[in-house]
Amino acid sequence: MLGRTAKCFCYGLIAEIEKKITEAFEVFDRESNKTVDGREIGCIIRSLGCFPNEAEVQELLAKIEEPDGFVHLENFLRVMTEVLLDRRFQPIPEDVILHAFEALDENKCGYITKEDLVKHLTEEALKLLLQNTLLLVIVPYIFTPEDFRVFPLQCVPT
The missing domain is CATH 1.10.238.10 (EF-hand)
Known part of the structure; x- marks a missing residue:
């Protein structure tokens, strides 16, 4: 009791x-x-x-x-x-999200350009993977409005 x-x-x-x-x-x-x-x-x-x-x-x-x-x-x-x-529906662990981000950052420059993001999102192989996880991958990142680059939150340029 x-x-x-x-x-x-x-x-x-x-x-x-x-x-x-x-x-x-x-x-x-x-x-x-x-x-x-x-x-x-x-x-x-x-x-x-x-x-x-x-x-x-x-x-x-x-x-x-x-x-x-x-x-x-x-x-x-x-x-x-x-x-x-x-505690149902826990978020994807940060290391998994970072790994997904790194896979999309082919040039290893620490950000993804709008063009790269569009390319990845339109490729047939990634469409199935991203159907359920697109928002989960993108949400923890910041878009810079001036040139639409995507940065991990811990790497946002000042």
Whole structure:
């Protein structure tokens, strides 16, 4: 049985998680009616630091989506609290992302040009690989607007 301090800690942790989920949900709740379009659930989940593949998003969505295609905060909150507490859908480890970046940086110059990125994204062999991981590979990097080069976050030029 949990002691009083442990119970307070658990309730505080759950309250903090629910607040984080609610804030992420509200960004997409354009009408402020505690509902979002089911098509936006993947973005909301990823904004919470979870990185499910599309099949996992659809599986989650099947549990919470209403027949009209919308998801209510109450249902999303219940499911996502459990997901976050269980630490499901963890991000790809940084070393794997860096390895993918290095594979795309053929010239070994520490960045990827727009042309190189387009070339890689349009090659048939990479299309299948990138279908589920494109955002996971690109998200941890910064695009420089002046010439659209992509840098790993730890190597952003000043």
